Amino acid sequence: MIRNIPCRICGESKNFFNLIAATGNRGVPFISKEHKVALCQNCGVCFLNPQHEDGDYKKYYEWHDRPVDRKVSPKGFRPGTRGEYDRLRLDFFTKILKDKNARILDIGSGYGRFLKSLEERGYRNLHGLEPNREAVKVAEENYGYKFYNAGLGDASLPEKEFDAATLIAVIEHFTDPVKALRDMYKLLRPGGYLYVNTPNLEDVVLRQGINKYFKFVHTFYFTEKSLKNALKKAGFEIAGSYTLPADRRFSNLLCPENYSNSELNIIAKRPLKDGAALEIEKEDWKKIRDKVRSIWRKDKYYALTGRLLSIWRHRKFIGYPAILLKKKLCSKKPLTDFEIPETTG
Ligand SMILES: [Zn+2]
Known part of the structure; x- marks a missing residue:
């Protein structure tokens, strides 16, 4: 519907x-x-x-995310990922979360790829949250992390349990991102961090036409300001932000603006004491x-x-x-x- x-x-x-x-x-x-x-x-x-x-999206993802449809290599990595971007994201995250024993939950962990890259950075206490049963099965077979096969807001999830949560290219898929962020807030201990990564609307992708970016799986499109607003509305404080530049390797004379879009990376923090939501900073919609x-x-x-x-x-x-x-x-x-x-x- x-x-x-x-x-x-x-x-x-x-x-x-x-x-x-x-x-x-x-x-x-x-x-x-x-x-x-x-x-x-x-x-x-x-x-x-x-x-x-939500029900339509749930059905869609169940259909789309079958391992049979994805070229999952034995280690669970999908080929063709942008390694350089992964490195920059991790540099940013590890700068803020220095404790290698921190309990980390990757939300929308899929086949466990991002958890694996955290392990390579020395983090030892890794967990995944993934609603897709098949993906969890593949991830468990490949890695020793603990996976929760559940959706956000599920009653079986522990509260105030994690020192940090990561949300890589996930927030643009929620029909109610503020509600989803509030559910994540509950999972974190007071003072815990949430790392959010999403495409930057101010630098939209043109590589294969606008329909590649504005599409039904992307329900929300954020700028740095609007993403911070969503986080503040859910009760978070902003701890740091970093915008990854657009990847202009795809650019050329015929298509000077033909590049993959830049990414927003924001680290938010659950305050030590729950307080009133912070004032949002309105974006100039005409711009x-x-x-x-x-x-x-x-x-x-x-x-x-x-x-x-x-x-x-x-x-x-x-x-x-x-x-x-x-x-x-x-x-x-x-x-x-x-x-x-x-x-x-
Ligand atoms: Zn509004």
Whole structure:
């Protein structure tokens, strides 16, 4: 089911600016193909509105995250990850969390990849939280960490247990990020840290067109300010922030702005004493509107040049029609894993 939602950061229910429309649902029949991206005119956060309910997303992830669909190498790593970015993220995190015996929980731990990189940095007390049963199974087979096969807010999770929690490329997937952050808050001991990593809306990805970034799995789009607002609203203090630059290795003459987007990295802290939520700092929504629109205007051109360059890069001139044909045939593969509910979108 698709429904209108209020702004999860400031509670605004009607003053939204319709920023752009994105398309695509990866061939999943119960997910709408059209997505409207709204900007809150009060606090400036950007999100899909209307938006699918949690139940639809849960079904989608169960379908999508089967190990059979992922090229998981024996160690649980997905090939092609950006190692340099991983290193910079870890540098930032280890600067703040110096205690190598700290109890760390990786939220949305998937196949355990980020936990493994923490282990390589010397951390010894590692735990994962992952709702996908199959992913937990693979991760447990590969690593000795303790995994909770549960979702956030699950009653079986221990409270005030962890010295730190990490949230790598996860927060942009929640339908209510503030509620999710409040659930994370409960898991941390007073004084515990939460490390949040997410793409930066102020530097949106153009590599393969705007529909690659504004898509149904990304429910919220943050700037540094709006992410800090969400954290403050959930009761956190801000301990540090670091914006990773865009990766311009994809850039070239045909496509000068064709690069992978930059990343926000924020470390928040559960205060020693629970207090009132901190005042949020409103984002200038017009500034965000103009920025995204200027990219949007160039999107068709970049989508085309980006595609041409990617064909060249992979030397698939001859193979390209075959890839298109395969794509067409694969998208017709029936989904039989679960019942497909009615949608209104
Ligand atoms: Zn708002």
